[in-house]
Amino acid sequence: MQQFAWMAWTWQTALFFAGIAALLATMTLLAALRPETERFGVLRIPTTRGDRLFLSLVGSAFIHLAWLGLAGPDHMWGAAVLSLAYAGAVFRWV
Amino acid sequence: MNKTVNNRAWLLVLPVFALVAFSAVLPLMTVVNYSVQDTFGNNQFFWNGLGWYQELLDPSSQLGERFYDALWRNLLFSGIVLALEVPLGILVALSMPRRGIGVAFALVIMALPLLIPWNVVGTIWQVFARSDIGLFGYAVNRALAPLGTDFNYTQGVLAAWITIVIMDVWHWTGLIALLCYAGLKSIPDAYYQAARIDGASRFAVFTTIQLPKMRRVLLIAVLLRFMDSFMIYTEPFVLTGGGPGNSTTFLSIDLVKLALGQFDLGKAAAMSIVYNLIILAACWVFYTVMVNVGVERRALGTPTAGETPPAEPASAPVIPIERRAA
Numbered sequence: 160m161q162q163f164a165w166m167a168w169t170w171q172t173a174l175f176f177a178g179i180a181a182l183l184a185t186m187t188l189l190a191a192l193r194p195e196t197e198r199f200g201v202l203r204i205p206t207t208r209g210d211r212l213f214l215s216l217v218g219s220a221f222i223h224l225a226w227l228g229l230a231g232p233d234h235m236w237g238a239a240v241l242s243l244a245y246a247g248a249v250f251r252w253v
Numbered sequence: 254m255n256k257t258v259n260n261r262a263w264l265l266v267l268p269v270f271a272l273v274a275f276s277a278v279l280p281l282m283t284v285v286n287y288s289v290q291d292t293f294g295n296n297q298f299f300w301n302g303l304g305w306y307q308e309l310l311d312p313s314s315q316l317g318e319r320f321y322d323a324l325w326r327n328l329l330f331s332g333i334v335l336a337l338e339v340p341l342g343i344l345v346a347l348s349m350p351r352r353g354i355g356v357a358f359a360l361v362i363m364a365l366p367l368l369i370p371w372n373v374v375g376t377i378w379q380v381f382a383r384s385d386i387g388l389f390g391y392a393v394n395r396a397l398a399p400l401g402t403d404f405n406y407t408q409g410v411l412a413a414w415i416t417i418v419i420m421d422v423w424h425w426t427g428l429i430a431l432l433c434y435a436g437l438k439s440i441p442d443a444y445y446q447a448a449r450i451d452g453a454s455r456f457a458v459f460t461t462i463q464l465p466k467m468r469r470v471l472l473i474a475v476l477l478r479f480m481d482s483f484m485i486y487t488e489p490f491v492l493t494g495g496g497p498g499n500s501t502t503f504l505s506i507d508l509v510k511l512a513l514g515q516f517d518l519g520k521a522a523a524m525s526i527v528y529n530l531i532i533l534a535a536c537w538v539f540y541t542v543m544v545n546v547g548v549e550r551r552a553l554g555t556p557t558a559g560e561t562p563p564a565e566p567a568s569a570p571v572i573p574i575e576r577r578a579a
Contacts, residue, residue: 167298172286204545217537220530228310232303 179216186212200253211253215246288522305523316520320527322499323507330503331482334421338478339471341422342429347463349434363427363434375491378420382406382492406493410500413493417501420488425481429474436470437463469546476539484532504528 186209197205206214219242226238288305290298311317349359366374384390384405393404403409406416440462448458486505489495495502495510502510508528512521 165296166283166286167290167292167296168286169289169300171289171300172282175285176282204541213537217530217533221534224306224310224527224530227303227306232307235303 182212182216202253206253208250211250214253215242215249218242218245218249284522284525286522287518288526289519291519294516301519305519306527309520309523309527316524319499319502319507320524323502323504326501327483327485327503330417330421330485331479333418334425334482335475335478337418337422338426338429339475341426342474343433343467343471345426345430346433346437346467347459349430351438360431360434363430366424366427367431369424371487372491374420374424375488378416378423378488379492382416382420408497410497413497413501417489417492420492421482421485424488425478429478432470432474433467436467440466472542472546476535476542480532480535480539483535 189208195208197207200206222242222245223235223238226235226241230237287298289300289302291301291304292298305316308314308316309320312321345363349363350356369377378389381387382390382404384394384403390404390406397404404412404415406413444462445458448462453461484505485503486509489501489503490506490509493501495506499507505528508521508524511517511524
C-alpha cells in the first residue's frame with residue numbers, strides 16, 4: 160500500500176468507484192443471466208438496461224450538483240433520495 | 254458459416270482493458286480523487302469533501318464567479334457561432350455548383366480551412382487581425398479611422414470577440430456547407446421538376462424541398478459545432494490568450510489556467526468533473542439523436558414493441574450521410 164501513497168487515494172473515492180464497479184458487474188451478470196431486448200419508453204428511443212443505468216447515473220450527478228448549489232452541503236441525503244427516485248423513474252418509464 | 258462459441262475469447266480483450274484502465278480509467282479516477290482534496294504542494298493532500306464543488310457552484314465565491322462567467326461566455330460564444338455559421342453554411346451550400354468542373358473546385362475551397370491545424374488558424378488570425386502588420390486589422394482600422402475608434406483585439410473586448418467569432422466562422426463554416434451540400438445532392442431532380450411544374454418560387458423550393466431534406470445533416474452540423482465550440486481551446490488561446498482581462502476566457506482556457514497556471518488541483522478537478530458532465534450530457538444527446546433520427550419517426554406509431562411499424566413515410570429514403578460525416 161505504501162508505494163501507492165503518492166496517489167493520495169481516499170477511502171471515500173474508493174467507496175464511490177467500488178459502487179460504480181459493483182453496478183457494472185451487476186449489469187454484466189444480468190446481461191448474461193437475463194438477456195433483454197430494447198424497448199421504447201417515454202423518450203421514444205430504444206433503451207436497454209445499460210442506457211437506463213447511464214441516464215440514472217448522469218442524472219444523479221446533476222441532481223447532486225444542483226442540490227449542492229441550491230441547498231448547500233448539509234442535507235445531501237436529500238439529493239440521494241431524489242436521485243434514487245429519479246433512477247427508479249428512469250428504469251420504470253424510459 | 255459454423256461459428257463456434259467460446260467465451261474464453263474474451264480473455265483476448267484483457268490487454269486492451271488493462272491499457273485503457275491505465276491510460277483513461279485510472280487518470281479519470283484520479284481527477285475525482287483530487288476533486289475532494291486540497292494540496293499545498295509537497296504531494297501532501299488534505300480532505301476537503303464537497304468543498305470545492307460547493308465553492309464552484311456558488312456564484313458569490315471567487316471560484317464560482319469565474320466558473321459561471323466562463324460558462325456563460327462559452328455558451329454565448331457557441332450561440333453566436335451557431336447563429337452565424339448555420340445560415341451562412343446553408344447559403345454557401347445553396348450557391349455551390351451542382352455539376353461540372355466547379356464542383357471539385359468548390360469542395361476543395363470549402364474543405365481547405367478544415368485541414369488547417371487549430372493552432373495554425375489561431376496564429377494566422379493573430380497576425381491577420383493585427384492593426385500594424387495584419388491585412389484585416391489594418392484595413393478595418395483604416396475604415397474606422399474617420400469614426401475616431403480603433404480595432405485592437407489585444408485591448409478591446411468587442412474587437413477580441415469579433416476577431417474570435419470571425420475566425421471560428423472562417424474555420425468551420427466550410428464544414429456546415431459541406432454537410433448541407435451533401436444533403437442537397439441527395440435530392441432527386443424529380444423534386445425540382447415537380448416544383449417547376451407547380452410554379453413554386455425559389456423560396457418555396459427552399460422551405461418545402463431543400464430544408465426538409467437537409468434537416469438530418471443540419472442536426473448533425475448543429476450538434477457537432479455546438480460540441481466543438483463548447484470545448485474550444487487552442488484558437489482563442491493562441492489569438493488572445495483569454496484576454497483582454499478575462500473577456501475571452503472560455504471554460505477550457507479557464508480550466509488550464511486553474512490547473513497548470515495556479516496548480517490548484519482540487520479546484521481544477523472539481524471544475525473538470527462538472528465540465529465533463531455537461532459535455533457528457535451533450536454527447537449523449539448528440540449520439541442519441543444521431544442514431545435515432547430515422548428510427549424515431551417509426552417508433553412514434555408503435556408505443557409497444559411487437560406491433561408492426563407503420564409504412565415509412567415517402568420522405569425517408571436512407572441517406573447515411575450523417576454516418577459518413579461523423
